Amino acid sequence: MDQLYALSVTVPLVAAAVILAARPLFAEHRRVLDLAAVAVSASVAVMLLFLVVRTYGADSTYWFAGFRPVHGIAIGIDFEAGPLSAGLASLGAVLLTGSMVFSWRYFSRVGTYFHVLMLTFLAGMTGFCLTGDVFDLFVWFELMGVSAYALTAYRPEERGPIQGALNFAITNSVGAYLSLTGIALIYGRTGALNMAQIAVYVNHHPPSGLVVIAFLLIITGLLVKGAIVPFHFWLADAHAVAPTPVCVLFSGVMVELGLYGIARMYWSVFGAALGHQAAISRVFLTLGLLTAVTGALFCFRERHVKRLLAFSTISHAGMFLAGFALLTPLGLAGAALYVAGHAFVKGALFLGAGIVLHRLRSVNETWLHGRGRRLPVTGVIFTVAAFGLADLPPFGTFLGKGWISGSAAAPWLTAIFLVCGVLVGGAVLRVAGGVFYGLGDPPGEDPQMAAEANEETGETDEARQRTPLSMLAPAAVFAALGLATGIAALVPRVAAGLEAAAARFQDQHAYIATVLNGATVTRAGPGHPVAPAGVTVAAVVTALCSVLGAAALALAALYWRRLPLLRRGYEPGAGLTVAIRRFQSGVINDYITWLVAGIAALGGLLAVAIH
Amino acid sequence: MQIVPFLVVAWVVVAGLYGIVTSRDLIHQIICLIVVQSSTYVLLLGVGYVTGGVAPYFYDIPLHTKAVDPVVQALALTDVVVEAAVTALLLSFAIQAHKRFGTLDPHELAEFKG
Amino acid sequence: MTSRQRLWFFAVAAAGLVACYLWAFAGLPGFGHYPGPYGQVILNEAVKQTNATGVVSAVNFEYRGFDTVGEEFILFTAAAGMSVVLRKLRGERERQPLDETDSAAAARPTQTGSAIRIPALLLVGPTALIGWWLASHAQANPSGGFQGGVILASAFILIYLSGEFLTFRRLSPVALLDAVEAVGAAGFAVIGLAAVAQGFPYLYNYLPLGQTPGAVSSSGTIALISFFVGLEVAAAFVLIVGELLGQSLLRQRSA
Numbered sequence: 001m002d003q004l005y006a007l008s009v010t011v012p013l014v015a016a017a018v019i020l021a022a023r024p025l026f027a028e029h030r031r032v033l034d035l036a037a038v039a040v041s042a043s044v045a046v047m048l049l050f051l052v053v054r055t056y057g058a059d060s061t062y063w064f065a066g067f068r069p070v071h072g073i074a075i076g077i078d079f080e081a082g083p084l085s086a087g088l089a090s091l092g093a094v095l096l097t098g099s100m101v102f103s104w105r106y107f108s109r110v111g112t113y114f115h116v117l118m119l120t121f122l123a124g125m126t127g128f129c130l131t132g133d134v135f136d137l138f139v140w141f142e143l144m145g146v147s148a149y150a151l152t153a154y155r156p157e158e159r160g161p162i163q164g165a166l167n168f169a170i171t172n173s174v175g176a177y178l179s180l181t182g183i184a185l186i187y188g189r190t191g192a193l194n195m196a197q198i199a200v201y202v203n204h205h206p207p208s209g210l211v212v213i214a215f216l217l218i219i220t221g222l223l224v225k226g227a228i229v230p231f232h233f234w235l236a237d238a239h240a241v242a243p244t245p246v247c248v249l250f251s252g253v254m255v256e257l258g259l260y261g262i263a264r265m266y267w268s269v270f271g272a273a274l275g276h277q278a279a280i281s282r283v284f285l286t287l288g289l290l291t292a293v294t295g296a297l298f299c300f301r302e303r304h305v306k307r308l309l310a311f312s313t314i315s316h317a318g319m320f321l322a323g324f325a326l327l328t329p330l331g332l333a334g335a336a337l338y339v340a341g342h343a344f345v346k347g348a349l350f351l352g353a354g355i356v357l358h359r360l361r362s363v364n365e366t367w368l369h370g371r372g373r374r375l376p377v378t379g380v381i382f383t384v385a386a387f388g389l390a391d392l393p394p395f396g397t398f399l400g401k402g403w404i405s406g407s408a409a410a411p412w413l414t415a416i417f418l419v420c421g422v423l424v425g426g427a428v429l430r431v432a433g434g435v436f437y438g439l440g441d442p443p444g445e446d447p448q449m450a451a452e453a454n455e456e457t458g459e460t461d462e463a464r465q466r467t468p469l470s471m472l473a474p475a476a477v478f479a480a481l482g483l484a485t486g487i488a489a490l491v492p493r494v495a496a497g498l499e500a501a502a503a504r505f506q507d508q509h510a511y512i513a514t515v516l517n518g519a520t521v522t523r524a525g526p527g528h529p530v531a532p533a534g535v536t537v538a539a540v541v542t543a544l545c546s547v548l549g550a551a552a553l554a555l556a557a558l559y560w561r562r563l564p565l566l567r568r569g570y571e572p573g574a575g576l577t578v579a580i581r582r583f584q585s586g587v588i589n590d591y592i593t594w595l596v597a598g599i600a601a602l603g604g605l606l607a608v609a610i611h
Numbered sequence: 612m613q614i615v616p617f618l619v620v621a622w623v624v625v626a627g628l629y630g631i632v633t634s635r636d637l638i639h640q641i642i643c644l645i646v647v648q649s650s651t652y653v654l655l656l657g658v659g660y661v662t663g664g665v666a667p668y669f670y671d672i673p674l675h676t677k678a679v680d681p682v683v684q685a686l687a688l689t690d691v692v693v694e695a696a697v698t699a700l701l702l703s704f705a706i707q708a709h710k711r712f713g714t715l716d717p718h719e720l721a722e723f724k725g
Numbered sequence: 726m727t728s729r730q731r732l733w734f735f736a737v738a739a740a741g742l743v744a745c746y747l748w749a750f751a752g753l754p755g756f757g758h759y760p761g762p763y764g765q766v767i768l769n770e771a772v773k774q775t776n777a778t779g780v781v782s783a784v785n786f787e788y789r790g791f792d793t794v795g796e797e798f799i800l801f802t803a804a805a806g807m808s809v810v811l812r813k814l815r816g817e818r819e820r821q822p823l824d825e826t827d828s829a830a831a832a833r834p835t836q837t838g839s840a841i842r843i844p845a846l847l848l849v850g851p852t853a854l855i856g857w858w859l860a861s862h863a864q865a866n867p868s869g870g871f872q873g874g875v876i877l878a879s880a881f882i883l884i885y886l887s888g889e890f891l892t893f894r895r896l897s898p899v900a901l902l903d904a905v906e907a908v909g910a911a912g913f914a915v916i917g918l919a920a921v922a923q924g925f926p927y928l929y930n931y932l933p934l935g936q937t938p939g940a941v942s943s944s945g946t947i948a949l950i951s952f953f954v955g956l957e958v959a960a961a962f963v964l965i966v967g968e969l970l971g972q973s974l975l976r977q978r979s980a
Contacts, residue, residue, distance in 0.1 A: 006927035010914045013798050017914070020805060021907035024900055064791040065920075065928040073762045075770070077791045113809045120802045127795060135686060139795035146697055146799050149704075150806025156707040163720050166704050170631070173644055173697070180651045180690075181624070187683070188658030188753050191761010210752025213745050586721030588640065589632050590726055593735045596628055600741025607748070613757070617750040624746070625739050632735045633728070659764065662757035667780040669772055669938070670866050678780075680764030681771075685784040689796040692871045692958060696803035699965045703810045706972055 005062040005079045008047045008089070009127045015040040016119035023112045034104050037115040041097045041122055048090035048126065055081050056497060058520045059504065059511070061132065069516050074194035080132035080515055083501040084336055088260055089129035091343055092253040094481075096122050098474035099245035102351055105468045106245065106358065114154065121147035121249065128257055132515055134183050134218065134269075135193045137261065138176070141221060145172050148254065152242040160241035163586065168238040171591050175224030175231065178599070182217025185210060195269050196515035199508055202273035212606050215270040219262045220599055226258030227317045229291040230594040233584060236298070239310030244354030247306060251313040251350065252343035259317060259339075263324050263332070268511045277327055279609035283602070284325035289416050291318025296423035300557075301581065303443060305353045305363040305431055309346065312389070312424040316342050319417060323404040329503035334403025336502065337489050341396020344482035345388035349428065351475035352382035355467050356435065365431055370438030377472055379436030385479045386432045390425025390550040391543045396485035402539025418546055425550030430557045440558025495534060616657040623650035637705040637715040641698060648694050652687045659683035776934040777864035777944035785869065786950045790928040793950075794913055797957060801910045804961040808899070811968050845887035853880035860955025864944035870951040874958025881963045885970065894967070902964045909957025913950055 019026065019033065026033040054060070059082040063069075067076030096118060103114065124144030131137050149172075153165035187193060189210050190201040202211050224231040235255070239247050266274075274280060295315030302308035316338075323335030355378045357363055360371055372379055388395040401421070405414040433439040488494050500523065504510055513519040623646060630643030659680030665672065667681040709715050726734065754760045767784060777783040785793050860873025885893040917928040925931055928946075935943030942948075 003921050003927070006917070006921055010794070010918060010927070013794070014911050014914045014918070016798075017801065017907040017911035020801075021904045021911070023903055062926070064926060065787060065930065066926045067788060070766070073766055075763070075766055075788055077789055113805055116805050117802065117809070120798055120805075123798070124795075133792075135789075136792055136795070139792050139799070142693070142697075143795055143799050143802065146700065146802045146806065149700060150802065150809055153704055153707070153806075153810050156704075156711075156810050159711045162704055162708045162711055166637070166701070166708060166717075166720070169701055169704065170640065170644060173701075174628070174631070174647060177644075177648045177651055180648075181620075181654055184651060184654040184658055184683075185749050185753070187761070187763075188654075189760075191759070191763045191765075193682070193763065208752040209748035210750075213749035216745070217749075585726070588717050589634065589731060592628065592631050593726070593731050593738065596632075596735060596742055597738035600738045600745065603741060603745035603748075613755045614750065616756050617746075617753065621743050621746040621750075625743060628739065628742075629735065633732060657756060658753065659759055660757050661759050666867070667768060668778060668866055669780070670778040674772055675769075678768055680759050680761075681767055681780040681784050682764050682789075684781045685789060686792075688781065688869070688871055689785065689793055692875060693796050693799045693803075696800045696961060696965060699969070700803045700806045700810070703807045703968070703972075706969075707810055 002060075002062050004047045004051055005081065005130065006064070008044055008051070008130070009123050011047075012040055012044055012119040012123040012126075016116045016123070019112050019119070020116050026112050033112060033115060034100070037119065038097060038100045040119060041093055041100055044122060044126065045090055045093035045097055048086055048093055051081050051086040052083050052090055055086055056083055056501070058522045059514050060520075061515050061518065068518075069194075069197070072197065072200065072516050074133075074192065074197050074516065077136050078132040078194065078515060079130040080511070081130050082505060083497075084332075084505050085129045085260070085264075087336070088253070088256065088339070089126045091340055092125040092129075092249070092257070093122060095249055095252045095343060095347055095478075098347065098351075098478060099248050102248075102354065102471055102474045103243075103245045104470040106243075106354070106471065114151075117147045117151050118246075121151065125253060125257060129260065132195050133193050134186070134195060134198070138180055138183060138221075141179070141225070141261075142176060144254065144257070145169075145176060145225075148172075148238075148246075148250065151246045152238050154243050154246070155241075158241070164237040164239075164241040167234045167586070167588050167591060170588050171231075171234040171595065172221070172224055174592060174595060175221035178217050179219075179221030182214045182220070185217065186214040189214070194515070195264075196512045199269045199272070199512055200516070202270065203508075205273075207273050207275060207610055209607075211270065211273055212610055213603065215265065215274065216599065216603055216606055219265055220595075222258045222261040222265070223598075224258070224595065225254065226262065226321065227255050227291070227314045228287055228321060229294050229314075229318070230598040232291065232294070232314050232317075233591040233594065235314055236307050236310045236584060237586065239313070240304055240307040244306075244350055244357065247309075247354075248347040248350045251309065251346045255313055255317050256320065256339045256343065259320050259324065262321070263505070266324075267506045268508060272508050274610065276609055280606070281325050281327050283605050283609055285322055288318045288320070288322030288325055289413075291315070291321065292416065292420045293318070296420040298581065298584065300423045300427045302427070303365045305356070305365055305368075305435075306350070308365075308427055308431065309349055309353065312428065313346065315420050315424050316346075319401070319404070319420065322413070322417075323400075323407075326404065326407050327506075328407045329499050329506060330403050330407035332502040332506060333495075333499040334400045334407060336400070337396055337403065337485065337498065338400025340485045341388070341398075341400055341482050344478045344485065345385045345395065345397065348381055348385035348475050348478040348482065349389065351471070351478065352378050352385065355471050355475065358471065359467060365434065366442045368435045369442035370435070372436035373438055375436065375467065378467060378475070379432070381472070381475045381479050382436060383429075383432040385475075385482065386425070386428040387547065388479065388482045389428050391421055391546045393540060393543050394486040394490060395482050396489060397482070398543040399486050399489050399535065399539070402536065402543065405542065406536055406539060414542060418542060418549070421546040422549035422553055425546065426553030426557065429550055429554035433554055434558055440555070441561050443557065490535060492534065616653060616660075620650045620654045620657065623647075623653065635716050635718070637708060637717060637720075638702070640717065641701045641705060644701070645694065645698055648690075652691065655683045655687050772938050775864075775930065775944050775947060776938045777947050778938045779864050779866055779868070781867070782863035782869045782947060782951060783944070786863065786947045786954075787928075787930060790917070790950065793954070794917065794928075797910055797913055797954060800958065800961050801906060804906060804964050807965055807968050808903075811972055842887045845883045849880050849883045849887075852883060853877060856880060856955070856959065861948065861952050863951030864947050865940075868951075870954025871958055873951075874955040875962060877955065877959035878962035878966070882966055885966075890970070890974065893970075897963050897967050899964065899967070902960045902967070906957050906960035906964065909953045909955070909960060912953035912956070916946055916950055916953070
């Protein structure tokens with residue numbers, strides 16, 4: 001069933017075109033349109049899951065238009081799938097299906113454009129994950145980007161979406177153009193656009209400045225997409241204002257796709273040529289941890305629920321990058337598992353926030369205090385997902401983080417992860433406790449944040465008396481899937497398979513052999529020792545500490561006014577975070593300046609690392 | 612003469628980014644974005660050039676004449692058209708920004724801060 | 726950051742970026758000395774394999790056809806996105822063009838001068854013809870769907886330029902443009918799927934390749950794909966320009 005590769009991308013594209021062409025017909029029959037869109041995305045999810053199962057043992061390649069490589073020179077475009085890449089694509093498709101179900105009653109008066117844009121976004125995601133050609137990667141990256149810009153600006157009658165969409169679009173576009181510069185550079189040297197062929201070339205020659213800078217520029221767009229500091233400023237602006245079903249996708253999959261791209265570029269193309277693994281690992285590990293801490297700090301001070309969740313995504317993105325940066329199969333497998341678990345619980349959290357917005361017409365945590373008691377089921381889903389985000393065993397997040405920490409075997413890494421987890425989990429649990437159960441006192445009213453949150457007057461037209469099942473079901477299913485990924489990974493065979501897949505992902509020789517020679521490689525080469533992946537006592541203890549710490553922090557945040565002791569500790573923290581928050585200025589000019597500074601700094605760091 | 616095209620690339624990128632960073636008008640910023648992308652076209656076409664090569668169209672010239680690289684031309688061609696459409700999308704954001712905020716100054720547009 | 730701080734910060738950062746670029750350029754093989762195998766292999770094989778003398782089009786629609794599908798859909802998505810963002814919102818209404826005739830002549834926009842009207846109207850036909858010709862001769866010479874489509878769109882825009890905005894609107898209804906654009910985009914993708922249906926890889930060139938290289942009926946699917954791309958690009962650009970013109974000329978907030 002090789003044709004699944006082509007179908008998984010072209011089916012949503014053709015469906016999007018058909019929906020647009022038949023727009024006048026569909027305007028009358030909204031339900032038919034919704035059903036069709038859900039059916040298409042569900043079928044793509046099934047196709048991709050099929051691919052995951054099929055490539056479980058060995059990766060496989062598909063050449064478009066029948067142009068196979070001749071003497072190691074690739075003249076066509078290929079798709080190369082393994083469990084990790086196909087798995088990430090299927091994660092995206094599953095999230096998209098759930099979001100489409102959620103939006104069933106969410107937009108009661110919307111044209112067909114929403115479905116068209118979501119389907120092209122799906123096609124872009126799938127193509128991005130599966131491709132083996134750098135320019136093709138850029139094309140699907142752009143398609144994802146353009147669909148995302150339009151989806152962010154879906155409600156242009158409010159001011160927030162316009163600002164968010166502009167910041168998002170300009171920042172990501174600059175990143176994309178710099179990536180294209182990198183592609184042109186590496187093409188100028190190697191005369192190849194196929195990843196495996198580039199790898200063959202750069203391996204035979206010592207790492208020159210061109211290879212380093214080409215790598216840096218190509219991953220610039222991916223770093224921007226992956227919201228790594230200092231390229232992360234756009235994410236909070238965009239996530240706060242995009243429609244809720246779209247936020248699920250942005251936080252759950254789009255950011256992770258950027259990080260996947262970095263992993264792919266490093267492992268399959270440039271890694272062996274760059275060498276100096278320890279130094280490069282340190283550079284990216286630092287970036288990841290810096291991002292994790294920054295996101296966590298900003299997250300805790302937010303009162304706009306969706307923006308709070310967006311900052312927590314930044315924090316997790318940093319942790320994923322740290323997992324990749326450890327350069328071990330266990331670290332990569334842990335990051336992959338963490339991505340899956342995080343996507344589902346974050347999706348459940350965003351959908352819960354969407355239900356609150358629909359029923360109560362607000363996302364201001366202060367105003368919402370106690371008002372969520374009217375939404376008991378949503379409250380339960382939200383709280384369960386919040387605990388999942390705080391790494392409660394046996395959610396996927398717990399085991400993924402445990403593997404990453406276990407792979408690093410460095411207590412300071414575990415400590416930083418713990419602090420970030422406590423801050424983020426505490427923030428989300430604070431929202432859960434305050435909004436849905438009325439615990440403690442409402443958090444302090446920051447007038448500017450209140451103004452921002454009050455802008456969100458609701459994405460839907462009428463508030464209903466009861467939350468529709470089409471909105472509750474996806475949220476509940478996502479929370480359950482977050483739990484399921486964790487439980488599945490506890491099974492030793494699954495854990496071993498995941499780690500073996502990660503080891504294969506990191507093996508460049510296997511990649512080149514699969515793509516250029518059509519070989520079938522079932523296990524990674526000898527240079528990739530596979531440490532046993534399981535549940536360690538340390539991981540469980542750390543996770544329980546994280547959960548207890550988060551719960552304690554949430555309670556402290558809710559009750560601090562009643563306890564004079566806490567009040568003395570709370571105030572100084574406020575001044576520091578106000579100073580930090582001035583960095584997130586909302587002005588595009590600042591964001592682009594930080595972007596350029598970030599690249600220059602990274603270039604300098606990599607230059608030092610290579611010599 | 613060998614390095615001038617590449618120096619042009621670096622200059623155009625910096626000029627475009629400078630425009631974005633110091634701009635007080637959204638339309639100007641979006642046009643500067645086009646300038647940044649133009650630098651990638653120069654680079655693409657520059658790396659594909661072959662001294663003494665003709666355009667890769669063999670309608671009325673012998674088949675194995677030395678020609679420049681056709682691949683970068685194909686990439687640049689589609690990119691130019693697509694960039695125009697994406698710019699139009701960004702300009703439509705700018706139109707709505709003007710309607711909602713009453714201004715095109717990016718500094719005034721900061722609805723969300725911190 | 727204040728403007729001055731930002732400027733200094735940017736100056737330093739840009740200097741670093743330029744340093745990175747120069748370090749990279751030092752590793753390039755020098756202008757005019759393209760080293761790589763990809764271009765050479767394509768030049769050697771393309772005419773023989775596809776019977777198309779326009780090698781760039783062969784690359785675009787055959788060797789790297791899958792990329793072009795993606796690019797085409799980026800165009801499609803951008804046009805759809807514009808329709809979303811510029812749609813008629815609550816609190817806005819469309820000023821009927823005929824409203825102008827009710828008010829005094831002073832409110833009527835000035836008539837476009839003949840120096841523009843006449844050449845523009847005269848050029849509409851030839852421009853459309855050239856665009857059509859370009860879109861259908863991708864396999865021979867420097868033409869192709871993208872170039873032809875844009876010129877075809879400009880034929881419509883010439884109608885607006887000649888002062889006939891109402892004619893322009895009547896000739897470009899949004900539903901029709903959406904349909905044409907979708908047919909163009911989906912057409913390309915479906916040509917590839919037809920290959921899949923016949924058991925070939927996606928976008929395999931399964932149509933007869935013809936006898937003479939560069940003839941109109943040669944090169945199999947390349948000519949057909951180029952035609953569909955031309956349709957899509959033309960429709961997308963007419964849609965885009967129509968939306969933007971509609972914003973400035975028709976859309977206003979209700980009082």
